[in-house]
Amino acid sequence: MFGKKKHSATVDKDQLELIENAQKRIKQKKRLYIHFVIFLIGAVFLILANTVLGIGKDFIIAGIDWFVYAIVIWLFLFIYHFINVFITNKFMGKDWEKHQLDKLVNQQQQRIDKLKEGFLKEEKIIAQSQVYNKAQSEQVSNEKKNSNELTIIVAAGENNAIGKDNDLIWHLSDDLKRFKTLTNGHHIIMGRKTFESFPKPLPNRTHIVITRQKNYEVPDGVIVVNNLADAIDASRKDKQPFIIGGGEIYKQAINLADKIELTRVHATFEDADTFFPEIDETKWDEVTRTKHDSDGKHAFSFSFITYIKNN
């Protein structure tokens, strides 16, 4: 457990080979150096032997003394030795060089393989993240598509009057028809007092009644909640839930709504006791307006106006 870390056999073998080759190389150079010294001494000796001692003085070939031939031949031998050490055998011999080259090629191959592997992994990650990003953006756009449009529907006089004594102040049949058409099949969110102003729940709509009472009793199918947030939550599957009043609920909902379907009744009702909040024209854009004149069935003229929140 606490023993020294063993060096791998390959490293040891390589190092040994390197040392052996270095020693061989030193010997080769040493021998060449000795050869050079001997050559110099030998050449001087040959010159002296001939010129001073007179050895082979008569042995002349083509007018040149024999020792010149001897020195030239020796010089060639020395050059051959020199070439052998520095050029032919170079650093550590051909086998060693080949071995080193193979090793280098192997190492490069391994590096290339690793790079390839890394590249493939990276490619896979990039492809995965692209798929993930696509799924995320699809999810976001689906959520946007699925997000509901909380809509206030209201009929209000020029002074924003909407009711008196827990009842409407006017009877406008085309406005009621429009109310029925727009809210048909949807969730309708209302305050307890508005709910109680109906003789019975309206058909084909899901009623959500807001009250602070804990045991408020309602007919089957009517949902009772204790605050506006729970009412909106209860209607989240509906693409267009409607806030249908009355005054207290409108006040709380106007900042949360996305759209207002207003019927502006062109008259002022001074004796009203319930009012719609002022529509802030900087926050709401009027997108459509249709005028309806007064007639036998409608005591007042009115306009259907649609507002969209502009943020």
Ligand SMILES: NC(=O)c1ccc[n+]([C@@H]2O[C@H](COP(=O)([O-])OP(=O)(O)OC[C@H]3O[C@@H](n4cnc5c(N)ncnc54)[C@H](OP(=O)(O)O)[C@@H]3O)[C@@H](O)[C@H]2O)c1
């Ligand atoms: N012109 C129109 O388009 C229109 C539309 C709808 C209604 N109206 C009229 O508006 C009048 C009714 O409006 P309103 O303001 O008097 O009453 P409302 O808004 O219909 O209901 C008020 C009641 O809702 C409950 N409530 C309000 N805020 C709440 C909260 N944050 N948490 C829990 N419960 C909450 C309370 O019930 P509890 O007291 O039970 O706790 C409160 O008394 C009527 O005259 C009706 O005819 C007009």
